[in-house]
Amino acid sequence: MSNNKESxxxxISLLEGRSDEEKRELEKRCRWWRYKANEQILDKDSNDxxxxxxxxxxxxxxxxxxTGREIALARLHSGNFFGELSAIDGQPRSASVVALEDCLLGSLSPQLFIDQIIGHPELAVRVLGRLATIVRxxxxxIMDLSTLGAVDRVYRQLLLLADESPVDPGSWLIRNLPTHKxxxxxxxxxxxTVARSISQLGAGNIVERKGRILYLRDRDRLEKLAGVLEEGFSR
Structure with missing residues (x-):
């Protein structure tokens, strides 16, 4: 029975194409951790x-x-992975990691990770793709911080968070709107700045908030306000 249990x-997207048996074997070589929402997982500069x-x-x-202000670099959902930079270059952690919700994580030692890359070239290509994404x-x-004001950056972030409605094509919304923080x-x-920006958009009938959902009532106007149309911004 245990052999039929899903790993x-x-x-995990990195392991796509590997057999179920291979994934179960790799699972055995991982250490497993559970974290509660808002719990610190890794600290910047740690030696993990x-x-x-x-x-x-x-x-x-x-x-x-x-000044201690938090700067979010990325959100990673189930199926993703992190920590490859330190595993590859042996340097301390370049950023901290926090659980946004209850999490189950499997950790693989750097040597075992490198062994996997050497033994499976397709994994190496995916890791290279991840590194290229980080650079981009x-x-x-850097460009946004150099050329855009704070309000413009908020507008762009709202555009990035929005998804097209599955029941109303052409309409955009943000489900489970993150906190202002x-x-x-x-x-x-x-x-x-976030609170003021969203309030102003609401007053202009560009967005409408209902509970945890933010509806983009006029996405075109929001794009113009964010100055993204002429730059070829795409979602």
Missing amino acids: RLAS RDVYFVAEGTVQIVNFSM SCDER AIAAMASTTRE
Whole structure:
């Protein structure tokens, strides 16, 4: 019976194409951890070198400014992984990681991770793709911080968070709208700026909030306000 049980690594995108048996064997070589929402998983500059697989839940990669303001770098949902930089270069952690909700994580030692990459070239290509994504994301963030005001960054973040409605094509909404603090961390600004920006958009009938859902009533106007149309911004 145990051989037929689905591996806790079944949904990990990095391992796509590996057999169920291979995933179960790799699962046995992982250490497993459970974290509660808002619990710290890793600290920046820590010497932990493991690679972590997100089997359940969502984590956030964060950094902090000199004044202690939280800056969100990425959100990783179940099926994702993190920690590959330290496993590859042997350096301390470049950022902190926090659980956004209850999580189940599997950690793999750096040597076992490297062994997997060497033995399975398709994994190496996926890791390279991840690293390329990180570089591009950093480039975009640097450009935004250099050229956009705080309010513009909030507008862009709302556009990035929005999904097209499955029941009303052409309509956009943000389900489970993050807190003002969380959006501020994503946009590298303050909670007050986020609250003021969303309030102004609501007054202009550009967005409408109902509970935890934010409806983008006029996405085109929001794009114009964010100055994204002429830059070829896409969602």
